[in-house]
Amino acid sequence: MILLNPNSYAPKDLDATSADLMRKTIAFFEAKGKTRLKKDDRERVWYADFLEFVASEKIFAKLLTPAAYGKGEDGYRWDTFRNCHFSEITAFYALHYWYTWQVTILGLGPIWMGTNEGAKTRTAELLREGGIFAFGLSERAHGADLYSTEMALSPKGDGTWSANGSKYYIGNANEAALVSTFAKTTDGGEFVFFAAQPKKAGYELVQNVVNVQSYVAEYRLHDVTITEADILSKGQDAWDSALNTVNVGKFNLGWASIGICTHAFYEAIHHAEHRVLYGKSVTHFPHVRQLLVDAYCRLVAMKAFARRAADYMRAASPEDRRYLLYNPLVKMKVTTQGEQVIDLLWDVIAAKGFEKDTYFEIATRDIRALPKLEGTVHVNMALVVKFMRNYFFNPGTFPEVPCVTEARDDTFLFHQGPTKGLGKIQFHDHQLAYAKVNLPTVSVFKEQIEVLKEFLIASAGDVETAAVQGKDIDFLLSLGEVFTLVAYGQLLLEYRELHPEDVSDDLLEQIFDFMVRDCSKFALQLFSKPSSTPKQMELCQKMIRKPPVDTARFDRIWNEHVHALRDAYEMRP
Numbered sequence: 001m002i003l004l005n006p007n008s009y010a011p012k013d014l015d016a017t018s019a020d021l022m023r024k025t026i027a028f029f030e031a032k033g034k035t036r037l038k039k040d041d042r043e044r045v046w047y048a049d050f051l052e053f054v055a056s057e058k059i060f061a062k063l064l065t066p067a068a069y070g071k072g073e074d075g076y077r078w079d080t081f082r083n084c085h086f087s088e089i090t091a092f093y094a095l096h097y098w099y100t101w102q103v104t105i106l107g108l109g110p111i112w113m114g115t116n117e118g119a120k121t122r123t124a125e126l127l128r129e130g131g132i133f134a135f136g137l138s139e140r141a142h143g144a145d146l147y148s149t150e151m152a153l154s155p156k157g158d159g160t161w162s163a164n165g166s167k168y169y170i171g172n173a174n175e176a177a178l179v180s181t182f183a184k185t186t187d188g189g190e191f192v193f194f195a196a197q198p199k200k201a202g203y204e205l206v207q208n209v210v211n212v213q214s215y216v217a218e219y220r221l222h223d224v225t226i227t228e229a230d231i232l233s234k235g236q237d238a239w240d241s242a243l244n245t246v247n248v249g250k251f252n253l254g255w256a257s258i259g260i261c262t263h264a265f266y267e268a269i270h271h272a273e274h275r276v277l278y279g280k281s282v283t284h285f286p287h288v289r290q291l292l293v294d295a296y297c298r299l300v301a302m303k304a305f306a307r308r309a310a311d312y313m314r315a316a317s318p319e320d321r322r323y324l325l326y327n328p329l330v331k332m333k334v335t336t337q338g339e340q341v342i343d344l345l346w347d348v349i350a351a352k353g354f355e356k357d358t359y360f361e362i363a364t365r366d367i368r369a370l371p372k373l374e375g376t377v378h379v380n381m382a383l384v385v386k387f388m389r390n391y392f393f394n395p396g397t398f399p400e401v402p403c404v405t406e407a408r409d410d411t412f413l414f415h416q417g418p419t420k421g422l423g424k425i426q427f428h429d430h431q432l433a434y435a436k437v438n439l440p441t442v443s444v445f446k447e448q449i450e451v452l453k454e455f456l457i458a459s460a461g462d463v464e465t466a467a468v469q470g471k472d473i474d475f476l477l478s479l480g481e482v483f484t485l486v487a488y489g490q491l492l493l494e495y496r497e498l499h500p501e502d503v504s505d506d507l508l509e510q511i512f513d514f515m516v517r518d519c520s521k522f523a524l525q526l527f528s529k530p531s532s533t534p535k536q537m538e539l540c541q542k543m544i545r546k547p548p549v550d551t552a553r554f555d556r557i558w559n560e561h562v563h564a565l566r567d568a569y570e571m572r573p
Helices: 016-042 048-057 059-064 080-093 095-113 117-128 235-274 286-314 323-354 360-366 377-385 388-393 431-435 440-461 463-469 473-498 505-527 534-543 551-565
Strands: 133-136 152-155 161-171 178-185 191-196 203-208 216-226 231-234
Touching: 016 048, 016 059, 016 080, 016 360, 048 059, 048 095, 059 080, 059 095, 059 117, 080 095, 080 235, 080 286, 095 117, 095 133, 095 161, 095 178, 095 231, 095 235, 133 161, 161 178, 161 191, 178 235, 191 216, 191 235, 231 235, 235 286, 235 323, 235 360, 235 551, 286 323, 286 473, 286 505, 286 551, 323 360, 323 377, 323 473, 377 473, 388 440, 388 473, 431 440, 431 473, 440 463, 440 473, 440 505, 440 534, 473 505, 505 534, 505 551
Parallel strands: 133 178, 152 178
Antiparallel strands: 152 161, 161 216, 178 191, 191 231, 203 216
């Protein structure tokens, strides 16, 4: 089964050492139990017990230390495939445990991407000691607007600098071993990344800016002496490290959504099966079955897409930067799909979802955070739209990317290079994946794609309107939604070809049932935009389609996939 189930966790593609780390993590949470998990959440208890477990098992050290700094020991590498497993597992139990892992990844980015070998060696030792890390990028007044950064390094005349300024919304900054901090020099405005040390004099921990179990800090530096040994990168390298670190980190957000939704799904269907209304189980009602099937199919699609996107992350090179499209889609599309899954399940579980002893109660809160972290959905959509022209009309030729699960370092992630030139990136022809499948519902979606391409050609031909709409972010966001569905479906089909055991014909058709409906929804939004032209409106109407009705297939999905999970998992009390 494609969905995580702690009761039967048996990863077929992980090496024995990695699988053991994942099983130990599952065992830690199951031993803790749901009652304690919820109590700690309500009382906002800092997760020291989890960090002690991580330190004792050297989990972060093994998962987040590149092999070159692992002293040749077994299990030390930065392996995106197995990191996806860990992200999913931690979020399955609670987002806060995932969050301390996530911001450690962000904090490590500028270190592993930098050229300071002393800092890298020291970081590897700190990880072995159980250290966590933080990413000091955003500021209270400017958010993540790097150009406006006010954290300042002032030269002292003896080869050192004095650091002054504040950072805001920085996870782990209360207990981090090092905080990778973004700044500008006062004598030339050069960008710099340096490692701040929370235990050093002049580091002021101002507050936790959120009212939850995690610590998301505001901190200030007061005349903190920074030496060359603390400098991670300068100039363009520092700028690129900031954006490339986010490229690595935001990928994990989709996996957090997958973990949360999977646990919530088990809880919702278990409750519905054992809830009797009017003499019948709630799962007997047709509308409940529709909600659960839709939630299940969206969840499976989330995981299948994210798994395939990970292959492109791992296969990336200076000549193959396709991951720069698929990666933000994991952050943006998978996380917003996660919100939809929770909403569907909430209509099933209803008032039970508010109860203090359910996992669902925290799922409804935490699922909302993920589309809003590491760049909003709008920011990532604006990025994705830059790829649309080449994706549809200027494909390149690439070797086929296999399923990349081998135990190896993903070193390219620390050598991504300049962050410019996105409009020049090419992709393989999306029609290659679609042409291999001729199922009825997939075929309707392919017809919608052709209308979208006609829409884009017609829009480009109207030069005056194109100039106006090119500056209309609201219009572009809706257009981007339709585009992302095409790339989403492409990678789903590629995953299915590589893993037919996970996605049958029936399941693929039921997934594309919601894809057709979603495309129709976004086409209607485009139709309704103030700047849409009569020709565009005509094409939007052509794009609105109804998926083929197949009640026998729906019943098979319900019986064999969805209802079969009614008692599959329940967390220990």
